[in-house]
């Protein structure tokens with residue numbers, strides 16, 4: 001579909017104003033939000049990642065593409081986060097310390113909200129102590145730790161260790177995710193759940209509270 005290709009191109013070119021016009025036009029033309037997400041936005045940002053990896057893009061292009069993606073997601077958020085699924089549970093999520101990537105986490109948050117979860121999103125660059133304090137004070141069913149850098153995967157492990165040290169580990173189920181994370185790694189660090197993308201992650205989350 002031409003409009004989806006154009007949206008994808010706007011991400012690749014970091015056009016954060018044009019992308020709003022295009023995304024609004026697609027929604028007005030009744031293109032489903034989920035289709036815009038999967039077949040335009042995610043494809044576009046993946047292409048940006050490829051260009052960066054090949055040395056054809058540098059940090060400024062990554063920043064511009066990330067901003068354009070965030071603007072478009074803000075338009076889709078009210079649609080994707082709306083759902084009539086009955087209440088499932090309380091989910092605490094954040095991107096771990098030293099990591100500022102939040103696009104994938106935000107997509108997961110929208111889908112959780114649209115599937116009956118009450119979500120508290122702490123944002124990015126969250127140290128283990130902050131996760132621990134929230135778990136101690138709150139009554140969350142699941143904690144989600146997002147890490148997009150190989151280096152910050154270790155921060156998820158440190159957060160799980162800090163919860164153990166504080167006697168809080170058994171209070172909550174833990175999910176880990178983000179592009180470099182694997183099931184094998186999740187098992188290694190003692191997480192309860194992992195998924196490679198948001199739709200699969202929503203199913204795993206429900207299964208962790210016996211509501212799959």
Ligand code: B12
Nearest residue numbers: 049066099100101102103104144146149150177178179198
């Ligand atoms: C956009 C982007 C940025 C933007 C982020 C903007 C933002 N607001 O998020 C900016 C410009 C800030 C950025 C910075 C950097 N980035 Co960057 N970035 C990317 C890029 C291109 C896209 C990431 C993304 O949004 N993907 C799309 C989403 C939809 O996918 P996702 O995040 O994987 O999320 C899905 C799943 O993983 C899952 N999920 C996500 N979180 C969670 C959590 C849980 C609990 C669960 C269950 C599931 C789950 O659901 C999501 C939706 O389906 C990737 C390339 C790539 N291929 O990933 C590089 C990439 C992640 N970045 C990289 C690098 C190196 C950097 C920098 C170090 C660059 C630099 N020299 O400074 C900095 C680090 C800054 C920091 N301290 O964090 C590398 C990481 C390499 C590595 N393995 O360590 C990558 C892979 C690029 C590359 N190919 O080299 N980046």
